[in-house]
Amino acid sequence: MLLWNRPVGPVSYTLILAHGAGAPMDSPFMHDIAQRLAARGIAVVRFEFPYMAALRGDGRRRPPNPQAQLLGCWREVHALVRQQVTGPLAIGGKSMGGRMASLLADELGADALVCLGYPFHAVGKADKPRVAHLADLKTPTLIVQGERDPMGDRLTVAGYSLSDAIRVQWLVAGDHDLKPLKASGFSHEQHLEAAAGSVEAFLAAPGGTPK
Template identity: 60%
Template sequence: MTQTPLIDGPDEAPLRLILAHGAGAPMDSDFMNHFAAGVASFGIQVIRFEFPYMQRRRTEGVKAPPNQEAVLLEAWAQQITAVQARGPVAIGGKSMGGRMASLIADKHDITGLICLGYPFHPPGKPEKLRTAHLTDLKTPTLIVQGTRDTLGNQEEVAGYPLSPAIEISWLEDGDHSFKPRKKSGFTEEGHLQIAATVAAGFLLRRLKDRG
């Protein structure tokens, strides 16, 4: 099944960020649109794609669940191979998309990894951690996380053994999609802009470090 990716940013960009969606929303959700546009405003080209199950939802209207992990990882590998021919590549994604990217990052020559709302554990199951591979991850990684994310809040994550290659940027009072409560004084749009700014800065520094 072929698809047309969504592309933000210039073709002559020095770096390309391949971005995958989360489990429930497509590559053109408001979250993905805002984040991609924000990163692209810093001169990085952002390329969004969809996993097979989400493509099927779009073309056939079939609300299928996410594909098996092997299928998701193969989709990631195909995207990386295709885009790397054009220059340095970073990868990342929202929730599940970012987690799948983290599972494959060390197998490719990746400039950096961006995880937006990493699902450290399933909802309501903090004992079922998805962190085993994060203890020795070598790819420079930025996780942007809301402090009250129900899939890994600030207090929980502080106790996890994570690789020194991982940096975490916290969004105050943000939930899994970075949305804060009104009483916090923060806004969802503001948090998305912060996320994009922090991610772009992280990636440009990694690119500079690589020479």
């Protein structure tokens, strides 16, 4: 099942947005960001990986499917959406969904890649980064990341070798859901709005190329 948020007016871009490991495609975060992007002329289409879709059927929580299955699902959804839309098509997602998209972006020939809260490493395992493929990524990429994300904070990510095609947009004192500390002076809504604005500006650049 595909869940669409379509702009009222012209569509500037279409973005396939995958959910993270622990929340479905209609979680508050996914719903919020999809609405904000649609209001900016970006059509957003969401889907669920098999393990999350199964949860809807019987209510039993499961761990994510093996990576090969997650990637296979991504390929199928991309092919389906590509048949339905004209114009530029970006892929991406929240956390795990974005990481799976990053593994396929070049293969699929995506026009752009958008990751919200990228899991550069598992929580507490900064010594085991999952970034090897990011060094050679060719697809224009935007990663919106909270400065205190436990899966990749600003200091840790600064030590990684990332492709020149990748732009990282940092949100002050934000966590993995882009939620800031109250002491920062920013609200979660402000950060979500900033994230949507960053995605809009990024996709508006020629070919989705970061400025």
